[in-house]
Amino acid sequence: MAAVSYKPYFSAGLKEWIFTTDHKKIGIMYGVTSLLFFLIAGLSALAIRMELYQPGLQYMSEDAYNQALTVHGVLMQFWWAVGIWSSFGNYLLPLMIGARDVAFPRLNALSYWLFFAASVLALLTFLPGSQIRMMWTGYPPFSLNDNAGPVAFYALIIHLLGASSLAGAVNLVVTNLTMRAPGVTMKKMNLFLHSFLAMNVIQILGVPALAGAVTMLLMDKYFQTAFFDPARGGDPLLYQNLFWFYSHPVVYVMILPAFGVISEIIATFSRRELFGRTSMIVAIWGIAILGFMVWVHHMFTSGMPDWIRILFSYTTVLIGVPTGIKIFNWIFTLYKGSIRFTTPMLYTLSAIFMFLIGGLTGIPLGLPAFDIAVHDSHFVVAHFHYVLGMALTLAAFGGFHYWYPKFTGRMYSELWAKIALVLIMIGSNLFYFLQFIVGLEGMPRRYADYPAIDSWVRLHELQTIGAMILGAGVAIAVMNLLLSTKLGKKAEENPWQSPSLEWLVPSPPPPHNFDKTPHMPEDWDPYNYEWLEKQHKRQ
C-alpha cells in the first residue's frame, strides 16, 4: 500500500532507537522494559513461594524476604500492571484514531526516558545498603524506620514514574480528543480508546496525590518535617488516605485497559459489534468516577467511625454494578456470534473467567464485617492476584497475541501459545485458589514463616507447585513471543479480518502510519465487519 518504501523499525540501529520520537518505537521500548521488570518481579515471587514452601526460614533472612516482597509489589504494580498499558496505548492509540503520531512526540519520548530513569533507580535498590523493605505501600511509621531501608529510593522512584505517567497521560488524552481522523467520531471510537481515555483521566487526577504523599515521606525522613509524627501534630493516617486516594483508582488504571483489550478481542472473534456498546462506555466512566470514592475500604481496620465504613462499603459494592455490566455485555456478545477460538480469544476468555472469580471474592471484601476478619490475610492477596495478577496478565498476553502480527509482521507459534495458556491456567488456579483457603484459615500476609499446621503446610506446598507451573507457563509464552519475531511465519495484512483502523495499514506500520489522513466513510465502524467484506468485494 505504501507508495514510498520505508525501513521496518526492527531493522533500526541503536541510534534510531534512542533518539526516536516515533510512537510505535516508544511503545515497543515501553513493552520491552515492562516485560523485563515483569520477569524480575516474577522471579522474586517464585523466591517468596520457595521460602513459604515449608514452615521456618530456609533460604532467606527476614530482611531478604521483605525486600523480595517489596520488589515484587513495586515492580508488578508500576512496571507491569501500569507500564504495560503505556506500551499498548503508545503503539495503538494513534493508529486506531488515524493520526500520524501522538500530539507531542518529543514529550512522549521524554515520558519513556523518565520511565527508564525510574527503572535504573529500581535496579540500584539491589545494591548493598540501598535495599528497600517498606513494601509497595510504604506506610509510615514503618517506612521511616531504618530497618525499612532508604525511603528516598521508594519516593523518588514514584516521583519519576509519576512524572512519566502524567506526561504520557496528558499526551494521550490530548491526542485522543483532538487528533482523530475525520469519520472517527467519539461514538465510533474503539472501546479500547474509551477505556484508555478513562484510564488516563484517572492518572491525571490520581498520580499527583501519590506524588504528594511520597513527598511528605521524603520530607519527614530527610528534613524532619512533622507530617506523620503525632507528637508534633502529624498523622500517619494522612499518608494512608492520600496513598489510597491514588492507589485505589490505580487498580482501574490497570484493569480498564485490560477491559479495553478484552472488548476488542471479543468483538473481533465473535464477528459482532459489542453488545450494549453505549452501556459499555457508561460503565467505563462509571468505574472511573466511582473508583475515586472507595479508597477507604483499604483502611477498614485503621480506626474510623462506623458511618464512614458503611458509606465506603456501599460505594465499594456499587462499583460491582458497572463491572457486572461489562461482563454481561461480553457474554451477550458471544451469544449468537460466529466465534473463532483463536489463541488471543482463548487468553481473553480465560481472563474473563479469572476476573469473575477475583471480582466475586472482592464483593465480600467490600463489607467491613468480612473485611476485618480476613484483613491482611492471604485471602486478600489471592483476591487481587485473581483480578490484577491473572485477569490483567491474561488480557495483556491476549493483546500481545492479538496484535502480534501488527507489531512484528509475523505470527507466533499457535501450539506453544496454547500450551503456555494451559499451564498458566492450571498453575494459577492451583496457586491462588488455595491461597483463598489458607487465607480464610488465618494465614497472614507478608510473613516469612508460619506455624507447622498440617493442612497449612500441605496448602503451601501445593501453592508453591502451582506457582512454579504458572512461572513455566509465563516463561513459555514469553519465549514464544520473542523467538517468533525471528522464526514465525509471515503474517497476513489483516489476519483477523477486523475493520478497526490499526488493521487497515500495513504490518508493521510505516513510520508515518498513514499515507494521507484517512477519511472514514459514514458506514465504517471499527466493529462493522460487513463494511470490510464490502471493501474486499469492491477490490
Add this chain to the structure above:
Amino acid sequence: MAQHEVHHLGEHEYSYWPLPVGLSVLLLPISFIALMVWQKPMLALVFGGVSLVLLLLGTVGWINEFFSKGHEEGLGLPAMMFFIVSEVVIFGTMFVGFYMARVSQAEVWSQWVPKGMNLTIPLILTFILWASSATIAFAEKFFEMGRNTLSALFVLLTIVLGTAFMVIHIMEWLHLWHAGFTLSSNMYGTSFYMLTGIHTSHIVVGILTMIVALYILLAGKANQHKGHTYIKAITLYWHFVDIMWLLVASSAYLIGSLA
C-alpha cells in the same frame, strides 16, 4: 498536510533532545541519594552538575527545535489545561495535610503560631501577584494585536513582579525561620513552609517559561502558530499560579494564624 512528503523520509520520527533531558532527570534523584543515603557529597555534586548541564543542553536544544521543525500540532493549550488539573491535586495533598492538622490539633494550634507572623507581608505579596496577573494579561492582549515589542515589555514587567514576589517571600521565610518557626517545629511549620514552598517553586517555573517567551517575542518567532500557543499556555499557567496563591495565603497565613 504539506509536510507529508517529508514524513515518508522518517525525518520527523526523531529528536536528540528528550534523551539528555531524561538523563538529567535521572541524575537528579541519584544525586539526592548519593548525598542523603550513600553519604558521598562529592559524588552528589558531580551527578548534580552533570544533571544541570544535560538539562540546559536538552531544554535549549528542545526549544530551538520546537521552532525550527514541523513537529508539533499546536495543541499546547489543552495539554496545559490537563496539566493544571493535576497541579491542583498536588496542591490538594498539601491542603489536606494542613487542614487535617488544623482541625484535629485546634486546641494546641495557638501555641504554634510564631510571634513574627503578621498579615501585612502576605497582603503585599498578594497585590504584587495580582499586578503580575494583569501585566501578563496585557502582554497577551498586545501580542494578539500584533504589537510584539510592547508585549515583550509587559512580559518583562511580569518577570520583575514575579522576582520581587520571590525575594520578599524569601526574606519573610528567613525572618520567621530565625524566630524559631521552622519546617520541623510542628505541623503548622511543616505545612506552612510546604504550601508556600511548593507555590514558590511554581513561581520559579513560571518565570523560566516567561524568559523563553521573551526570546520568542524578540526573536520574531511569535507570529507562528506555535509561538501563539506557547504564549497562551504560559499565560494560563501564570493565572493558575496566581489563583493558587489566594488559596495558599488564605490557608497558610490567615487560617493558620487565627488562634
